[in-house]
Amino acid sequence: MVRSFFAIYLSEIARDGAQPPTRIMVRPLPSPLPTLVVCDLDWTLWARPRFRNGPPWVSVDDGLGGIRASSGETLRLYDGARRALATLADLGVPVALASRTHRKRWALEWMQLLRVDESRTLAAVVGSSPIVITDGAKASHLREISKRAQVPFEDMLFFDDSYKDILHVEQLGCTAVHCPRSQGLTDEVFHEGLERHARRLPRHHRDEDPWSGRVHARRRA
Numbered sequence: 001m002v003r004s005f006f007a008i009y010l011s012e013i014a015r016d017g018a019q020p021p022t023r024i025m026v027r028p029l030p031s032p033l034p035t036l037v038v039c040d041l042d043w044t045l046w047a048r049p050r051f052r053n054g055p056p057w058v059s060v061d062d063g064l065g066g067i068r069a070s071s072g073e074t075l076r077l078y079d080g081a082r083r084a085l086a087t088l089a090d091l092g093v094p095v096a097l098a099s100r101t102h103r104k105r106w107a108l109e110w111m112q113l114l115r116v117d118e119s120r121t122l123a124a125v126v127g128s129s130p131i132v133i134t135d136g137a138k139a140s141h142l143r144e145i146s147k148r149a150q151v152p153f154e155d156m157l158f159f160d161d162s163y164k165d166i167l168h169v170e171q172l173g174c175t176a177v178h179c180p181r182s183q184g185l186t187d188e189v190f191h192e193g194l195e196r197h198a199r200r201l202p203r204h205h206r207d208e209d210p211w212s213g214r215v216h217a218r219r220r221a
Contacts, residue, residue: 029194030194030199032197035093035094035156036094036096036151036155037093037094038095038097038098038141038145038156038157038158038174039098039159039160040097040138040159041097041133042100042161043161043179043184044078044081044159044160044179045185046075046076046110046184047078049075051071051073053071054106055109057113059113062118067110075110077116077122078185080183080186080187081185084190085116086120089125094127094129095125095129096126096145097126098133098138098141100134100135100136104133104134111126129149130145130149132144132145137165137168138162139169142158143172153173157174157193157197158175158176159176159177159185159190159193161179161184162178177196
């Protein structure tokens with residue numbers, strides 16, 4: 001049976017003996033799901049950090065509350081981004097990253113420390129999926145990711161805060177969705193992306209996973 005809902009995790013972590021965070025089912029799950037979701041970093045998964053100093057980094061609440069630099073500033077994942085990443089991981093949808101951040105080494109270190117939920121870091125959710133952090137247009141990043149992952153553009157869903165990059169990536173054939181800079185990847189933007197991706201794929205381009213019952217975009221040879 002095809003799952004008709006996706007899980008969203010509560011952003012508040014239980015403390016001081018309270019009940020653990022609860023998984024709640026809230027919205028219909030559009031199908032097919034994208035084969036690959038690609039996210040920007042700055043202003044999409046987290047607010048762009050302006051650290052006066054760098055490491056050592058200190059985890060806040062074991063990474064659930066972000067990380068703190070030696071100069072005291074804190075970086076944390078947007079709440080909506082955490083919920084979206086956890087949902088994608090649960091659904092078995094890979095997540096790749098495309099960024100122009102100038103702190104590549106730091107960003108990779110942050111990924112190891114920032115937690116999406118109690119059991120997974122951002123790095124664990126991304127896993128072996130492509131990470132492209134370099135200067136240049138995001139369309140170039142997506143070309144490289146498509147090549148490495150062997151996923152056609154039409155099977156990819158992309159989230160970014162730059163309207164210019166959204167327009168350029170759309171021209172490749174990806175579903176591209178803009179994130180408000182002040183909020184990043186919100187629940188509403190995430191669900192909009194899933195719906196837009198599902199609407200644009202023709203019926204013959206869909207396969208059902210016989211084991212899980214989930215419907216994913218068909219990966220072309």
